[in-house]
Amino acid sequence: MQKLQGIAVSPGVAIGEALVMDNEGFRIPRxxxxxxxxxxxxxxxxxxxxxxxxxxxxxxxxxxxxxxxxxxxxxxxxxxxxxxxxxxxxxxxxxxxxxxxxxxxxxxxxxxxxxxxxxxxxxxxxxxxxxxxxxxxxxxxxxxxxxREGIAHLTSPVLILAHNLTPSETANLDPKFARGFVTEVGGPGSHTAIVAEALGIPAVVGTGSFLSEVSGGDLVIIDGDKGLVILQPDEETLALYRHEAEENRTLAARLEPLRDLPAETLDGVHVDILGNIEFPYEVDHCVDRGADGVGLYRTEFLYLGSDTEPTEEIHFDAYSRVLNTMNGKPVTIRTFDMGADKMPNMPAMEDERNPCLGLRSIRLALRNLPLFRTQLRAALRASALGNLQIMFPLITTLLELRQAKMVLADVMEDLDEHGIAFNRDLPIGMMVEVPAAVMMLDRFVKEVDFLSIGTNDLVQYTLAVDRSNKDVVQLYNPADPAVLRLIKTSLDVALGANVPINMCGQMSGAPIYTMLLLGLGLRRFSATPAAIPEIKNLVRKVSIDQSKVVAAHAMNMENAREIKSYLTEEMNKALGKTRT
Amino acid sequence: MSEQKVSRSLVVTDPSGVHVRTATAIQAVARRSRSEIQVISACHKAKGTDIWDLLALAAPCGSTITLEAAGPDAGEVLDALAPIFTGDETVLLAALRKK
CATH class of the missing domain: 1.10.274.10 (PtsI, HPr-binding domain)
Known part of the structure; x- marks a missing residue:
């Protein structure tokens, strides 16, 4: 038995046979x-x-x-x-x-x-x-x-162990058979992490080198909660994890009936719970769990899956599928949010030593207008089919927001000239994920229809931590009081100005923060579909008053670890668990 | 036929220690000989004809190894093996070439 510690990026436990891919994507079979x-x-x-x-x-x-x-x-x-x-x-x-x-x-x-x-x-x-x-x-x-095949043609359930997975490898996976991922490199923001979360399967990344010690077919346990990978587990460990996996299944089964019940607190306050998706098929997961809409539709996949830029039709087909399935419920499309390195046909940046602070996301869009306009055109056309909203990522300055809105207005005009239908009043919003945007939010609220707090980037930029760097990832903590203050400010400003505000980062899908966020005034959560039942379950077991007390107490504390353990304790109390 | 048993200790002077090609050369010599050959390092005892065994000797430059041979040509074999550990390319190649 051998235990490896990595970074937990997608929760759950998976036990099964390893499929080992070496550095060259070479598959070692059964x-x-x-x-x-x-x-x-x-x-x-x-x-x-x-x-x-x-x-x-x-x-x-x-x-x-x-x-x-x-x-x-x-x-x-x-x-x-x-x-x-x-x-x-x-x-x-x-x-x-x-x-x-x-x-x-x-x-x-x-x-x-x-x-x-x-x-x-x-x-x-x-x-x-x-x-x-x-x-x-x-x-x-x-x-x-x-x-000699890749992982695109799986025929039986496996756990995929690889040095790294390319976006197209992960995108072409058959979700029926991929039951978990481990990669030697990568961090929480890596594509593997996002895909694993989208598929709702456990994943651990950044374990460091270990592939030379496993063979295809070995028994492996992936603990996506603790970030552990166990190679050839002993009987005792195996029994322990089998039990846990069984408990998780029972919990999921127990939460299933929640689907049709409203997300309402004990004191009758309604909360919207929406789903985050990346692939169009995930919209089915949202419907299955009774989501109130799609709070975040990441569109990066459209660019990552192929070697050429996606055409307007490819965008349009994906968006229409999501809108049609959601049947009138809101769908928030976020325009592309990634660096030039992941764009097909785009030259590598010469001086990108610090990609998180570099030319990415809305900055890249505003410098590559044809690319940006293609996406906006498709989204606008799709807006005629349902309740579509457009959201811009990584907005840092008012000027950026105004520029993005100008491009959108320009595309609208263009569609008008050609007599193409779209919803002229579609809501336009922005992500709140850069501390600068929080500081200026009282100005931003006058120029948007809605806001969405992206906690992943907000934490990274506030704490100056690259969460894909395993040497500092332990400093990445959403419970840090500085982060909580920024969230509180955002909620106060938005609610004060009557602008709807959502949260779509990983924090909103983590039940330990649910009471805190309710107490701070959040009424719109958007999380990975798999997390929806758990959040709803908790919402239905607490009152707003009680949550306000928890929030007030947490906001008075000084360090992330204490805050986290306090919130865990309060959550367990609310769920009637005695475990501390 | 006279059965001889001889042994000799020597210091590895090949700057790369006992490496893959050394092992192959030892194996080639051992296969040609009619004696049983053992190569012993600080951590491992290897059969002269077993390439995988020889690879596990882990004998860096400066370490001491012991050669043992038992058989009719034991003495000659040790004479042929000893220079291999100096890392002299011509010795290595000669050992490999003689089939």
Whole structure:
């Protein structure tokens, strides 16, 4: 058993078979073969060894000819390692006796050899492990041949363990079979994190390097609540997690009937609970959980899935699907919110040393008007089909907001000229996620129809913490009093000016903050669909008066940890849990 | 046929220690010989004909290893093996080339 600590990015527990993808997106397949296939599988292994040996010998001769015999000798060594009788016997035994697939046997055996070298404290030996991985890759390539597939064609439930997943890999996943993610790199803002949350499956990122120690088919537990990954768990740990997974299922089943009940506090105050989505199909998850609308429709996916810029029609099709399914309930489309690095066909920035503070989001939109206008045109056209709102991200100055609104007005005029229908009065809003916007909110409220607090970026910019950096991520804490004060200010200003205000960051989907936020005056929560029942459950168990007391108390405290434990305690009390 | 058992200790002077190509060279010599060969480092005892075993010797430059040979050509084999640990390329290549 081995435990790895990473960053928890999507809650829940998943137990299952590992699907390992190495740095090159190379998939190492399943563990077992059928009993009657053993002879065929052994033959397949022999053929692969033979082919790999031939290839190595050819390399050896070519290198020796071109660079000299001493360089060819390294391939001679690989050849000897590959053709070694002990390796062969060991592989044969695994396939014959334990019915392992040749791929699994190869990966398992060679990785074990490599580990021996990696453990020895000597850099020259650790590098030797690379020789072994090289042999492993060569053999796997011959074994898998044309069946070398990515993760787009899963056929059974797996937990995906990868160095990193590209946006298109994650976007093309079959959610039926992907039950959890672990990536060696990445942070809470990474695409993997967002997709995992969208799919409602547990995910842990930023574990550091560990893939050389697992093989496809190994049993793995992903604890998306604590950010833990457990490789080959022992019986006791497994039993513990099975129990927890079972409890979660029971809780979800218990919360299901809440779907059709109103989100109303004990003292009869109605609260709107909306869903955050990224993919159009997630709108079904919102409907299933009785969401009052889509509070945040992230549109980045449209840009990430392909190598070309999405056309107006692609935007329009996605938006229409969401609007039609929501059937008159509000849908808030946020215009693209990402850096140039993730845009297809856009040159990399020359001087982007600090991407979070760089050319991204609305800043990028205002510098690339054709791109921005395409999205706005599609959104405006879709506004004729339902209750659509447009929201601009990362607004920092009044000038930016005015510019964005001007572009929108210009696109409206254009549509008018062509006689294309759209909703002229559609609500226009902005994200409140930069401290500067909070400070200037009394001015902003005069120029928008609604606001939405984005806590993820607000926390990052307020506390000066890059949450994708595992060395400082522990400093990233939504419960920090400075963050809470900014949230309180935003709510006070918006409510005072009678401008509807929503919260769509991860904080609004975390039940420990629900009472605090209710107490501060928030009446519109937007969260990942999976979190909706839990938030609704809690809303129905508390009163506004009681929440105000909790909020007042929390706002008087001085450090994030104390605030968090106080809020946890109050939440458990409200839920009737005795656990502290 | 005379059965000999001989052993010799030596210091690894190859700047890279016992590396992949050294191991291959030792294996090549051991395979040609009619004696049983063991290579012993501080942490591991390896069979001369087993490449994976030899790779696990973990003997850096400056460490001491012991060679043991038992068989009719034991003495000759040790004479052939010892220079391999100096890292001399010509010795390594000669050991590999003789099939």
């Amino acid at each position: 563990r077992f073969v059928a009993r009657d296939a053993v002879v065929d599988e052994l033959e397949r292994l022999d053929k692969a060894v033979e082919a790999a040996a031939w290839e190595i010998a050819r390399n050896r001769d070519a290198v020796a000819r071109e660079l000299g015999a001493q360089y060819g000798a390294i391939f001679e060594a690989h050849l000897q390692m590959l053709q070694d009788s002990r390796l062969h016997d060991e592989l044969e035994e695994m396939i014959r006796q334990r019915h392992y697939s040749p791929e699994y046997a190869v990966s398992r055996t060679l990785r074990r050899y490599a580990q021996v070298f990696q453990r020895i404290e000597s850099s020259y030996l650790a590098e030797r492990a690379n020789d072994i991985f090289d042999i492993e890759k060569r053999l796997l390539r011959h074994l898998l041949g044309h069946r």
